[in-house]
Amino acid sequence: MKPVVEKLIGSLIGLAAALAAMALAFSLLGYNPAEAFRLLGEGIVENYDIMLLRVAPLILTSLAFAVPAFAGLFNIGGEGQAYVGALAALAVSYIAPNPVLCLLVGALAGGLLGYLAGVLRVKRGVHEVVSTIMLNWIAFYTVRYIVVNYFKNPYYPDTTNPVPPPGRLGQVAGVPVVVFIAIAACILCYLVLYRMPLGLAIRSTGAGYEAARRLGIDVEKAMILSMLLGGVFGGLAGAVIVIGETYNLDVALSSVYGVGFDGIGAALLAWNNPLAIPFSSLLLSALVAGGYQLQIGMGIDIHVLSIFTGVVVFVLGLPSLYELLKPKLQALRLAKARRRGGGA
Amino acid sequence: MIGLIISLLVVATRSSVPLILASVGEVVTEKAGIVNIGIEGFMLLAGVVAAVVDYATGSPLLGLLAGAGVGFILGLIHGAASAKLKANQIVLGIGINILAFGIGVAVLNHVWGNPGQSAPLPTIPPIRIDGYFTTPMFLAAIAIALAAHYIMTRTTLGLEISACGEDPHSAEALGVKVETLQTLVTAVAGILHGLAGAYLVVDYIGQFTRDITAGRGFIALAIVVLSNWNTILALAASYLLGLAEATALNLQAILGVPALSDLLNTLPYIAALVAITIYGVKARAPAWLGRPYIKE
Numbered sequence: 001m002k003p004v005v006e007k008l009i010g011s012l013i014g015l016a017a018a019l020a021a022m023a024l025a026f027s028l029l030g031y032n033p034a035e036a037f038r039l040l041g042e043g044i045v046e047n048y049d050i051m052l053l054r055v056a057p058l059i060l061t062s063l064a065f066a067v068p069a070f071a072g073l074f075n076i077g078g079e080g081q082a083y084v085g086a087l088a089a090l091a092v093s094y095i096a097p098n099p100v101l102c103l104l105v106g107a108l109a110g111g112l113l114g115y116l117a118g119v120l121r122v123k124r125g126v127h128e129v130v131s132t133i134m135l136n137w138i139a140f141y142t143v144r145y146i147v148v149n150y151f152k153n154p155y156y157p158d159t160t161n162p163v164p165p166p167g168r169l170g171q172v173a174g175v176p177v178v179v180f181i182a183i184a185a186c187i188l189c190y191l192v193l194y195r196m197p198l199g200l201a202i203r204s205t206g207a208g209y210e211a212a213r214r215l216g217i218d219v220e221k222a223m224i225l226s227m228l229l230g231g232v233f234g235g236l237a238g239a240v241i242v243i244g245e246t247y248n249l250d251v252a253l254s255s256v257y258g259v260g261f262d263g264i265g266a267a268l269l270a271w272n273n274p275l276a277i278p279f280s281s282l283l284l285s286a287l288v289a290g291g292y293q294l295q296i297g298m299g300i301d302i303h304v305l306s307i308f309t310g311v312v313v314f315v316l317g318l319p320s321l322y323e324l325l326k327p328k329l330q331a332l333r334l335a336k337a338r339r340r341g342g343g344a
Numbered sequence: 345m346i347g348l349i350i351s352l353l354v355v356a357t358r359s360s361v362p363l364i365l366a367s368v369g370e371v372v373t374e375k376a377g378i379v380n381i382g383i384e385g386f387m388l389l390a391g392v393v394a395a396v397v398d399y400a401t402g403s404p405l406l407g408l409l410a411g412a413g414v415g416f417i418l419g420l421i422h423g424a425a426s427a428k429l430k431a432n433q434i435v436l437g438i439g440i441n442i443l444a445f446g447i448g449v450a451v452l453n454h455v456w457g458n459p460g461q462s463a464p465l466p467t468i469p470p471i472r473i474d475g476y477f478t479t480p481m482f483l484a485a486i487a488i489a490l491a492a493h494y495i496m497t498r499t500t501l502g503l504e505i506s507a508c509g510e511d512p513h514s515a516e517a518l519g520v521k522v523e524t525l526q527t528l529v530t531a532v533a534g535i536l537h538g539l540a541g542a543y544l545v546v547d548y549i550g551q552f553t554r555d556i557t558a559g560r561g562f563i564a565l566a567i568v569v570l571s572n573w574n575t576i577l578a579l580a581a582s583y584l585l586g587l588a589e590a591t592a593l594n595l596q597a598i599l600g601v602p603a604l605s606d607l608l609n610t611l612p613y614i615a616a617l618v619a620i621t622i623y624g625v626k627a628r629a630p631a632w633l634g635r636p637y638i639k640e
Contacts, residue, residue, distance in 0.1 A: 021443075076438060120617075124621050130566045133559055134614075141609040144606050145606035149603050300453060305446065306446030306449065310446055311443055314440060316439075317425075319431060
């Protein structure tokens with residue numbers, strides 16, 4: 001385990017690199033970076049409601065990545081899990097407009113997709129990176145098929161029929177209810193990982209598969225359950241978008257599109273710590289809120305912000321600067337000690 | 345019926361090209377012990393650069409060349425970060441994919457004023473035979489796959505590459521510069537990934553769209569497992585999955601029910617997932633795949 005300070009420095013380096021990359025991208029594209037960043041900042045203040053709405057699904061897709069990561073698995077299927085979660089919640093709302101029921105079924109749908117990837121990995125050796133991406137695309141097209149053919153709003157053909165009002169979640173004291181749900185999920189996740197036998201099994205499996213197995217931990221079960229749990233959070237992410245934010249889906253699934261991958265960035269930025277994830281997610285959702293202003297003010301498409309997330313992920317994949325310098329620092333210290341020893 | 349089958353087989357020669365190039369490149373990379381999850385990103389970035397070059401010069405060949413160059417540079421970065429810096433190879437790849445998507449949208453936005461797609465671009469002239477048409481790139485892809493197979497099975501270089509992935513310590517002891525070789529292999533394979541992405545733009549699709557790769561980089565990763573890390577089998581598996589894509593496209597045209605097109609689109613992904621579920625279990629990955637090799 002790395003000390004907290006080292007992790008924090010690593011994340012800050014990632015953020016700095018991502019900001020630099022954005023500045024570079026802006027200037028290469030012929031925009032004034034200072035003006036772009038001013039608009040971004042302005043957008044965060046202006047669109048703080050968007051920031052609060054976007055933070056909830058982002059927290060949940062971060063958890064979707066983080067929980068399996070503790071078992072040593074890479075769930076990059078948060079995206080697909082969110083699609084099916086959104087669809088399931090929407091479908092349930094038409095029949096039984098109860099927000100709790102909608103969220104539960106959405107979570108279940110995402111969980112099934114995660115479970116499938118977990119079983120394929122453990123029983124058939126299918127790497128979860130490949131299976132989850134395949135499932136993302138299968139989910140995307142299937143969900144879009146259902147949205148376009150069955151749920152279309154006759155008055156606004158680009159969107160689905162809205163969630164009936166009794167199925168919606170609103171705000172409490174200016175904060176969307178779904179934000180509280182997402183934060184509760186983080187706390188629950190922390191308790192499961194650090195206070196329950198399942199969490200111990202998951203963390204041991206990730207720390208050393210062979211050692212955990214020899215200690216009698218059912219590593220296969222831990223891997224499958226970690227993917228199931230990750231999928232549950234991914235599905236919940238889609239459900240909170242539909243039940244607490246947009247109250248419908250559009251034919252391009254644009255309110256869900258990308259949220260799974262942004263979640264990976266937020267999770268890595270928080271070093272997969274469930275209690276740090278709300279903060280890293282808030283940061284990235286602030287960026288989204290700012291991005292809308294950028295789109296209005298300069299005509300820069302919001303998806304350009306993927307450059308930021310991508311650089312954050314890339315830099316956090318690299319060993320930290322400290323790790324790279326460690327052997328050199330040690331050599332330096334050793335040489336200094338020797339010199340001192342020689343002088344005495 | 346016969347006409348339909350022939351037409352499917354011919355369309356598959358075009359749809360399989362990016363899969364052949366990407367999977368052959370990845371087989372060799374993984375043989376050397378490096379895993380590249382970022383193929384999708386390589387293809388996207390190479391594709392967008394190829395689009396800009398094609399657009400500016402009117403030459404799809406120059407676009408292809410530019411794409412190859414982008415792939416090489418990205419491969420050098422991924423290879424060096426993985427082999428020399430001992431980075432987390434999977435996280436790096438995810439990062440490259442997300443970054444490439446953002447850059448693709450940014451360039452589309454800037455050059456064509458549309459964040460979704462570019463204008464139609466000049467394409468590589470097809471080979472026409474008896475009413476059907478295919479692409480010269482199919483022949484090039486087969487030649488590349490055969491050359492890769494020859495190098496991997498018949499030359500010392502191929503043996504050294506495999507040694508890096510199976511037992512890097514012994515390889516190093518026998519005089520192979522493991523880190524350097526791993527970096528170079530990833531970079532050269534990057535050329536193939538770059539070609540795959542550029543081909544989509546300057547030949548197969550004829551324009552750049554933000555989702556142009558549509559998971560093909562990951563289908564290529566599935567093919568690598570299906571092939572059991574064998575370039576010839578990767579070639580065959582790529583063709584079969586290309587056939588799945590061709591079938592989906594043809595069924596859309598034949599059925600003429602636009603409502604079903606989304607469902608048919610899932611066909612190649614389902615085919616890849618089912619194939620890897622059935623046959624993947626027998627595959628054996630290189631022993632040191634994705635594990636950082638630390639010199640003693």
